[in-house]
Each structure stands twice: as C-alpha cells, then as structure tokens.
Amino acid sequence: MITGAQALVACLQREGIDHVFGIPGTMNLPILDVLRGTPEIRFVLTRHEQGAAFMAYGYARSLHRPAVVTATEGPGVTNLVTGIGAAYKGYVPLISVSGAQELWVREKDASQDIDQVTLHRPITKWAYSVPAASKLQEAVRRAFRVALAEPQGPVHLDASRDILLEQCEPEPIAPAAYRPTSLPTCAAAELDRAAQTIAQARRPIFLAGGGVLRENALGALQALAEATGIPVATLQYHPDAFPTTHALALGPLGRNGWSSANRAMPEADVVIALGAHIDLFSTTFKYGIISREAKLIHHSTVATDIGVVFPVAQAVVGSTLSFIEGLRARVERKWEWTSVARLRREWDEERRRLLDYNARPILPPVVAHAMREALPPEGIMVVDAGNAGKHMRVFMDTHQPDSFMYISDWGSVGAGLPIAMGAKLARPKQPVMAAVGDMGMMCNIGELETAVRERIAVVCVVYND
Known part of the structure; x- marks a missing residue:
C-alpha cells in the first residue's frame, strides 16, 4: 500500500x-x-x-x-x-x-x-x-x-x-x-480532393498554424513548399511555423503582421490552412486579408475549429503531418509567384524606415531590432502582451521552429517573464529572451528572485512604454 x-x-x-x-x-x-x-x-x-x-x-x-x-x-x-x-x-x-x-x-x-x-x-x-x-x-x-x-x-x-x-x-x-499516442491520419479521398482543388489554382498560398509546430512537421512543410513553389504565410501567433528567412516565406498575417503576407494573401484564389486555428489578430474575422472569392481548404486536427470564421470549400481533419505529406505525394504542379521576393524586399524596406537610431528617447522599433540581432538563430523569443510585443513581432525574423512564443488569444500582460523562465527550463541549451512592457514586468517581478535562486538564465528587456 x-x-x-x-x-x-x-x-x-x-x-x-x-x-x-x-x-x-x-x-x-x-x-x-x-x-x-x-x-x-x-x-x-x-x-x-x-x-x-x-x-x-x-x-x-x-x-x-x-x-x-x-x-x-x-x-x-x-x-x-x-x-x-x-x-x-x-x-x-x-x-x-x-x-x-x-x-x-x-x-x-x-x-x-x-x-x-x-x-x-x-x-x-x-x-x-x-x-x-x-x-x-x-x-x-x-x-x-x-x-x-x-x-x-x-x-x-x-x-x-x-x-x-x-x-x-x-x-x-x-x-x-490508457491513452492514444498518435493522431489519426487524413482520409485519402479528402487528400485527393484537396490536391485536385490546389492543382486548378492560379495563385495558391499555404497558411501555417500551430499544428505544424506541435507535430514537428516543419521539414515536411518546407519540402512541400519547395516542390510546389507555393508561398507560405503563417498565423500571427506562430511565425516560427515556417522560417521567415526562407525564400517562399511571406511572414505572419494580420494586424501587427507583415505587409508581405497581408498584400499577397488577398491575391490568392486558393488558401490552404494547415494545422490552423483561425484567430482574430491574423484575419480580423472579416474578408479582406483573405478574399471572399478565395477557396479555403481548412485542415485541422480539431473538427470544431473548421468553418467557425470563414465558410470553407473543403474541411480536412487528421494529423497535420499526414495532411502535408499527403499533398506532397499528390500535387505535381509547380507555381512561380514572381511577386514574393518583391513583397519581401518592400517589407524589409518598410522596417528599415522605422529605425531612427538618432531619436531620443530610444524608439521601440530600434530596441526590437537590436533584440532580434542579439538573439542567436536558435534562440527563443517570448513576447508579452501589449505594445512591446507589437514592435517585436514586426522585427521577429524566425529561423527555426519553436523559437517564438506569445500568450496566444489571451493577451495576459505580465506573462512574458515567467513564460520565458519555463521555456528556458524546458530547453536549457537555447538562449531565451523576453520582450516585456514596464507594467507587464511589474505584474510578476517577484519571479526575478525565482530566476536567481533557481539559476534560470533568461534575458528580459523592459520597454518603458
């Protein structure tokens, strides 16, 4: 006993x-x-x-x-x-x-x-x-x-x-x-139908969500994008679901997202959402960023996530990895979006214009850019709710999966420091940095003592905003 x-x-x-x-x-x-x-x-x-x-x-x-x-x-x-x-x-x-x-x-x-x-x-x-x-x-x-x-x-x-x-x-x-250890795969008939719709598209775009990260499916998505030439945007809470440094990356969508994604997405006639929970910040829950005329193929591991915001041309339920690999085996056509490189260059120029290094006090975009430059490619950036996070998302180029964390769909100010500490304990070999506003820092400032006592080495940059 x-x-x-x-x-x-x-x-x-x-x-x-x-x-x-x-x-x-x-x-x-x-x-x-x-x-x-x-x-x-x-x-x-x-x-x-x-x-x-x-x-x-x-x-x-x-x-x-x-x-x-x-x-x-x-x-x-x-x-x-x-x-x-x-x-x-x-x-x-x-x-x-x-x-x-x-x-x-x-x-x-x-x-x-x-x-x-x-x-x-x-x-x-x-x-x-x-x-x-x-x-x-x-x-x-x-x-x-x-x-x-x-x-x-x-x-x-x-x-x-x-x-x-x-x-x-x-x-x-x-x-x-007592519990399953794997997800069911997508039905072959649904994959066939999705592949046929994509094959008939003029300007398709992939929209990657958190399912890509949870199932470690980035390698498969990258192979699919490169084989088809279809560019990839991400939902705003998961810009690391596809590296923004990739030639086919459009970046995160929506408010505080990247103009390269926001300008390309309305041109898409077929949008393929992969492992996606459609959120308010990425789409505003209105047509515009996603065209009313576009066909939406919405894949999710959760049936109840599909069709909540936008009516879909097709719903596909099953593991994210099986959906991506199923499309890779079926879609044989290759597209050439000549505007992707131009849109990215224009976005990079927009960001550069925000960097006034002579302004006093120091401007938040300058701080955000410096943080991204200081954090190694394998580092993890944790973004608190509020204005500090808004600026950080603009300059957050991602290189690897699981390298960006935001308090998704909750917006709880003060979460940044303790979330960063948890991330560091989970991945002790990776540098971890947090972008936090002054109010957010005060919400859980007592955890600085925890970080010192438990030897949790995180860098926390506080915006006096």
Whole structure:
C-alpha cells in the first residue's frame, strides 16, 4: 500500500514529468513531501501561483508535452486561474494538481473553501475533485488523456490532505495502455480532393498554424513548399511555423503582421490552412486579408475549429503531418509567384524606415531590432502582451521552429517573464529572451528572485512604454 500522494507522483513519473511548478500550502503539502524524495522531478518554488502557472505554460509549449503546476486550496488555486485560462485559449496541456479543503468541513463556509471545480470548468477541458485515494490514479490517467486529446488544453484536479495521506493500492499502468499516442491520419479521398482543388489554382498560398509546430512537421512543410513553389504565410501567433528567412516565406498575417503576407494573401484564389486555428489578430474575422472569392481548404486536427470564421470549400481533419505529406505525394504542379521576393524586399524596406537610431528617447522599433540581432538563430523569443510585443513581432525574423512564443488569444500582460523562465527550463541549451512592457514586468517581478535562486538564465528587456 502507498499513500495517495505517492500514487500521484508515481503517475507523474510514468508520464515523464520532470518539473513541477508551484507553492506549497496546507492541503498540497503531502505532494511536496513526496516530491522532496523524488530527485527525478525538480520542484520549482515560485513567488506567486500565477508565475508558477505561466512557467508551466512556457515549459509545456516549448516541448509540446504536459507540464504540472500545484497550489494550495482557496486563494492559492484562484491565483492559478489566469495562467490556466491562457493555456485553455492557447491549446497548452497544463495540468493543475492542487489542494482542496478537507471533506468534513466543505460546504460549511470554512476558511479557504470554495467550489474549485465549478471555478475551473469554463477554462479547462476537465475539472474534478478527487473523492478518495482509491480514485486518485484513475483521475490522473484521465487528466493526461484529456489534456493531450485534440484540442489539447488544461485540466484541473484537486484533492484534500486527508485523501493525499490515505492509503491505496498502486496501479502501475503505462501511458500507452490508457491513452492514444498518435493522431489519426487524413482520409485519402479528402487528400485527393484537396490536391485536385490546389492543382486548378492560379495563385495558391499555404497558411501555417500551430499544428505544424506541435507535430514537428516543419521539414515536411518546407519540402512541400519547395516542390510546389507555393508561398507560405503563417498565423500571427506562430511565425516560427515556417522560417521567415526562407525564400517562399511571406511572414505572419494580420494586424501587427507583415505587409508581405497581408498584400499577397488577398491575391490568392486558393488558401490552404494547415494545422490552423483561425484567430482574430491574423484575419480580423472579416474578408479582406483573405478574399471572399478565395477557396479555403481548412485542415485541422480539431473538427470544431473548421468553418467557425470563414465558410470553407473543403474541411480536412487528421494529423497535420499526414495532411502535408499527403499533398506532397499528390500535387505535381509547380507555381512561380514572381511577386514574393518583391513583397519581401518592400517589407524589409518598410522596417528599415522605422529605425531612427538618432531619436531620443530610444524608439521601440530600434530596441526590437537590436533584440532580434542579439538573439542567436536558435534562440527563443517570448513576447508579452501589449505594445512591446507589437514592435517585436514586426522585427521577429524566425529561423527555426519553436523559437517564438506569445500568450496566444489571451493577451495576459505580465506573462512574458515567467513564460520565458519555463521555456528556458524546458530547453536549457537555447538562449531565451523576453520582450516585456514596464507594467507587464511589474505584474510578476517577484519571479526575478525565482530566476536567481533557481539559476534560470533568461534575458528580459523592459520597454518603458
């Protein structure tokens, strides 16, 4: 027999969890006691639970696998909510394993007792309060299964101290025995139909989304683009889904995007969205950037993402890699967009005109350009919400996948520093830099102490804007 806390940590180990972020408190202390005796898992003590949630977000998004955060009951849990909401909007598999008030005092207006499950339901894929130690391992297995199922996203579990200390039988079940480890492939008939539509196009454009990154499909997309000559734009939150340094790259689309993408996209008669969640910043949710006359082939791993914003000519559901490789095997024609190089030259000239090195005080575009120049090609840039991020996106040439991170579709000011710290822990050999506004820096400035204590080497540039 083992305790519930021991059973929980054993489940985390089987899932390959090697970091847990959070703050200890009365009701999650049994978890921390077990972690202290588990050298394979590093516990990162933060200064605030929000910082812990954002570090877990950065860690999970950098590696495209789950990360775990823990807090105590009541205010500890409510402090996690902003980071969990960000994970929900950004499709990040963040798992909250937190404390809850003991069963015998619940629903009696006890100190720090709230309905934590109801609190989390709008911002998680599943929220559950574990009623007994015998249900704990089953709950953890379901948490990982739900978090990793498409669309990926956060899960909340809570349990009280008495449950975590209660004895239960160990259930050493491997992850492959309780959840799928691969995505279904796209149907051959749908690939045939998509290839036929593309073959008849005059000016097709690929629009790459986060699915390319999550499935490590950039190499396949690059091969497809080069074989067909079709240029590639990216959704604004994922400019690293196709390197902007590539000859066929148009850059990120939409507001604060690149004019090379915004001028080319309206000319497309067929738009092929790959692994794409169509967002507001990239398209304004209106025709214009994407032509009303264009045929939209929308691929996603999530059927409910398709047709939400724009009606589609064809919906394709399945793994992003199978969609790209399926098109590569079927599309034999090659196009020549002679305007791509010209549009990129014009955009580069637009950016150069923003760089007034003699102006005082120093202008934000000058800072953003200097940051991109200082960060090595393999480095990771984390952009906080607000004006600092706007300038950084303009100058953020990308060289490699998973080298850019923004608080997708959530816009939570203050997330930049802790997300960068999580990214650095996930990829310790890569330089990590964060662009943060002065207000955003103050939101989680306490995590500077965490960075020093835990030796998390990130460079954070603060815009006085």
